[in-house]
Amino acid sequence: MKLAIFIYSLSGGGAERVVSYLLLYFVKNNIQVSLICMNTMVSYEIPDGLEIYYIEKSKHDENGLFKAFKIPILAYRYSRLMKKLRITHSISFLTRPNFVNILSSKLTQHKYKVITNERAFPSLQYGYKGFQSKFNKKMITLLYNKSDLIIANSYGNAEDLVNNFGVSPEKMKIVHNPIHLEKINEIDPIKSYFDKNKFNMITVGRLTTGKNFALIINAIYKLKNPLLKLYIIGDGSLYGQLENLINNLKLNDQIVLMGFDSNPYKYLKSADLFVFGSNHEGFPNVLLEAMSCGIPVLSTNCKSGPSEIMELKELKNDIMITNYGILTPTNNVDLMAKGINYFVQNDEYLMRCRDNVKKRIQDFKKEKVLKEYMEIINPNT
Numbered sequence: 055m056k057l058a059i060f061i062y063s064l065s066g067g068g069a070e071r072v073v074s075y076l077l078l079y080f081v082k083n084n085i086q087v088s089l090i091c092m093n094t095m096v097s098y099e100i101p102d103g104l105e106i107y108y109i110e111k112s113k114h115d116e117n118g119l120f121k122a123f124k125i126p127i128l129a130y131r132y133s134r135l136m137k138k139l140r141i142t143h144s145i146s147f148l149t150r151p152n153f154v155n156i157l158s159s160k161l162t163q164h165k166y167k168v169i170t171n172e173r174a175f176p177s178l179q180y181g182y183k184g185f186q187s188k189f190n191k192k193m194i195t196l197l198y199n200k201s202d203l204i205i206a207n208s209y210g211n212a213e214d215l216v217n218n219f220g221v222s223p224e225k226m227k228i229v230h231n232p233i234h235l236e237k238i239n240e241i242d243p244i245k246s247y248f249d250k251n252k253f254n255m256i257t258v259g260r261l262t263t264g265k266n267f268a269l270i271i272n273a274i275y276k277l278k279n280p281l282l283k284l285y286i287i288g289d290g291s292l293y294g295q296l297e298n299l300i301n302n303l304k305l306n307d308q309i310v311l312m313g314f315d316s317n318p319y320k321y322l323k324s325a326d327l328f329v330f331g332s333n334h335e336g337f338p339n340v341l342l343e344a345m346s347c348g349i350p351v352l353s354t355n356c357k358s359g360p361s362e363i364m365e366l367k368e369l370k371n372d373i374m375i376t377n378y379g380i381l382t383p384t385n386n387v388d389l390m391a392k393g394i395n396y397f398v399q400n401d402e403y404l405m406r407c408r409d410n411v412k413k414r415i416q417d418f419k420k421e422k423v424l425k426e427y428m429e430i431i432n433p434n435t
Contacts, residue, residue, distance in 0.1 A: 055085060055086070055142050055143055055431075055432045056086045056087075056088075056139065056140055056141050056142045056143070057080060057085055057086065057087045057088070057141070057142070057143045057144075057145070057431070057432075058087075058088050058089075058090055058135075058136065058139065058141045058143070058144040058145070058166075059073055059076060059077060059087060059088070059089055059090070059145055059146075059147070060090040060091075060132070060144060060145070060146040060147070060151045060154070060155055061073050061089075061090075061091060061146070061147040061148060061151055062091065062092045062093055062148055062150065062151055063091050063092065063093035063094070063095040063096070063114075064089075064091065064095065064096040064097060064098045064100070065093070065095035065096075065097050065114075066097050066098075068173065068231060068336075068337075068339045069147045069148055069171070069173050070097070070098055070147075071098055071339075072147070072231065072232065073089075073098070073147055074098035074099055074100060075232055075234070075420060075424055076424060076427060077089060077100050077101055077104065078099065078100070078101055079421075079424040079427075079428070080428075081101040081104070083428065085428075085432075087104075088104075088105070088107060088139055088141070089104060089105075089106045089107065090106075090107045090108070090109060090132070090135065091106055091107070091108055091109075092108065092109060092110050092111075092112055092128070092150075092151070093111065093112055093113075093114060094108070094111050095114070107135055107139075109128050109131040109132050109135060109154075110124070110128060110131070118184075118185055118186035118189075119185060121150065121186075122185075122186070122189050125150065125153050125154060125157065126157065128154045129153075129154045129157035129158040129161055130158070130161055132154050132155065132158040133158035133159070133161040133162035133164070134162070136158060136159075136162065136164055136166055137162055137164040140164075141164075141166045142166050142167065143166060143167045143169065143431055143432060144158075144159075144166050144167065144168055144169065145169040145170075145171060145205075145431060146169070146170055146171060147171045147173065148171075148173065149172075149174075149176075149190055149193075149194070152170040152171070152172070152197070152198070152201075153193050153197055155168055155169075155170060155201075156168055156170065156197045156198070156200050156201055157197065159200075160200075167202045167203070168200070168201050168202045168203075169201065169202060169203045169204075169205065169431060170198060170201045170203075170204050170205070171204075171205045171206075171207075172198075172204060172205070172206045172207070172211050172212075172215060172336075173206075173207050173211070173336045173337065174211065174336040175210060175211055175214050175334055175335065175336055175357050175358050176190070176191065176194055176211075176214055176215065176218070176219065177191075177214050177218045178333075178334035178357060179334065179336075180194075191219075194215070194219050195219050195220060198215060198219060198221050199220065199221055199222055199225070201225060202225070203225055203227060203430070203431075204221060204225050204226050204227070205227050205228070205229050205427075205430065206226060206227070206228050206229075207228070207229060207230055207231055207336055207337040208228065208230065208336060208337040208358045208359045208362055209228055209358070209362055210357050210358020210359060210361075210362070211336055211337070211358055212226045212228055213358075214357070214358070227430050229423060229426045229427055229430065230337060230362075230417075230418055230423060231337050231339050231342060231418065231423070232418060232419070232420040232422075232423035232424060233339070233342045233343065233346050233415060233418045233419065233420060234420050235346055235415060235416075235418075235419050235420065236420075238319050238343070238346045238347065239346075241317065241319045241320055241323070242320065243320055243321075243323030243324040244320045244321060244324055245324055247321060247324060248283070248324055248325060249283065251281070252281055252282070252283040253279075253281050253282050253283065253326050253327070253397075253398050254283050254285070254324075254325045254326045254327075255270075255282065255283065255284045255285070255325065255326065255327045255328070255329045255352075255394070256284070256285045256286075256287065256318075256321055256322060256325040256327070256328055256329070256349075257270060257284070257285075257286055257287070257288075257328065257329045257330060257331070258286075258287045258288055258318045258322075258328075258340050258343070258344075259287075259288045259330075259332070259340060260288055260289070260290040261286075261288050261289060261290030261291065261292040261293050261296060262290050262291060262292060263292065263333075264332060264333050264334060265288075265331065265332050265333075266331040266332055266333050266354070266384075266385065267286060267292070267296055267331060268296065268299060268331075269331035269354070269385060269386075269387060269390055270284060270329050270331045270390060271284070271296065271299055271300060271303065271305065271309060272303075272387045272390075273387050273390035273391040273394060274305060274308060274309065274391075274394070275303045275305060276387060276388070276391045277391050277394060277395060279395075279398070280307075280308070281398075282308055282394065282398075283308055283309075283310075284308060284309045284310070284329070285309075285310045285312055285321065285325070286309065286310065286311050286312060287312045287313070287314070287315050287318045287321065288312075288313075288314060289313050289314040293311065293313075296311065297311060318343070319343065319346075319347055322343065322344055322347035322349050323347045323348065323349070325349055326349075326350075326397075326404070327349065327350055327351075327352055327379075327394075327397050327404070328341075328344035328349045328350065328351050328352070328353075328379075329352045329353070329390075329394070330351065330352070330353035330354065330360070331353075331354055331390065332353075332354055332356050332384075333354070333356055333384055333385060334356050334357055334358075334384075335356050335357070335358060335359045335360070336358065336359065337358065337359040337362075337363075338353075338359045338360065338363075341353060341359070341360060341363050341364075342363065342415060342418050344411075345363075345378065345411035345412075345414060345415045346415045348408050348411060348412050349408070349411070350378065350379040350397065350404055350407035350408060350411060351364065351378055351379035351380075351407075351411070352379055352380050352382070352390075352393045352394060352397065353379065353380075353381055353382075354381070354382055354383070354384045354385070354386075354390070355369075355374060355381040355382065355383060355384065356384050360381055361381060363378075363414075364376045364377075364378045364379060364381060365377065365378070365414070366381055371383060372389065372392075373389055373392050373393045373396060375396075375403075377406075377407070377410045377414075378407055378410050378411045378414055379407050379411075380393040380396060380397070
């Protein structure tokens with residue numbers, strides 16, 4: 055097998071982290087692998103001596119119409135590179151590389167196995183107005199079925215592709231995100247950061263509309279409990295807007311905007327509860343990261359991922375209690391507040407969740423998940 059792994063760049067992100075893990079794993083297992091990118095940013099580790107091939111060196115802020123126009127050109131370049139490198143298997147990550155990967159296989163007589171990797175819930179991710187959303191939804195419908203294999207990182211993503219984009223279920227495989235548990239275990243907690251007399255909650259993510267940090271802030275305001283404290287780790291376009299909301303609700307003593315931190319684990323390990331208010335996800339790695347730190351989870355039951363991670367048994371229009379924490383319907387302030395209050399009032403349940411998450415996270419250990427990728431991409435290994 056001669057494998058190509060194709061992604062826009064190796065800048066920060068969940069898909070990029072998985073690609074880094076895969077590259078190191080395949081090289082370690084003596085698989086010939088090439089990395090192909092469209093942008094020069096590299097923020098993750100790659101194997102020593104591995105050459106990166108570029109079919110372009112674009113800027114990250116390119117116009118959406120221009121990016122769409124370039125897809126056939128990039129597909130032609132990619133097809134030439136596949137032939138030159140004598141690639142037998144090509145796996146792409148994220149939407150535009152997936153389009154290029156599929157189209158390129160139609161532009162060359164050099165045959166290789168086309169594998170696409172879907173990491174979002176396309177119906178929601180591209181459910182907004184505008185050219186780019188409409189274009190991507192149309193292209194997924196037209197192209198994804200032409201893949202030889204599609205790997206989704208959650209059952210929810212796979213069902214979305216089958217039910218809403220006409221993808222054949224026979225082509226779908228599910229491989230969850232890996233977590234580098236050994237590396238996280240090596241990180242020491244900051245035990246003196248939090249006030250032990252408070253109930254300390256923490257959340258992590260980019261400050262964007264989809265992550266819905268305002269939901270958690272409004273839930274804290276509703277509870278009127280001065281013992282509650284929330285720490286928000288992350289940066290993004292809504293920083294100022296969230297800061298204003300905190301000021302207007304007079305929650306400055308209870309909510310802290312901490313900005314971005316590349317090592318949130320040192321805080322997660324010392325907090326009482328991880329809270330997540332997202333409207334939609336593909337498979338939220340941050341829940342795995344929280345669980346790997348032994349912290350219970352309160353999350354919206356957004357599409358998709360949280361219900362799979364937390365093994366939800368019964369869907370309700372109320373708080374949904376699991377062995378690892380609580381799920382609530384999306385964008386529901388009352389039930390998010392109810393979920394927080396349940397943890398505050400049930401210390402025994404909180405401690406039980408702490409033990410359970412440490413067991414559950416073993417299912418997502420890096421080596422286990424990477425082996426699944428190997429077995430799916432090339433069953434003969």
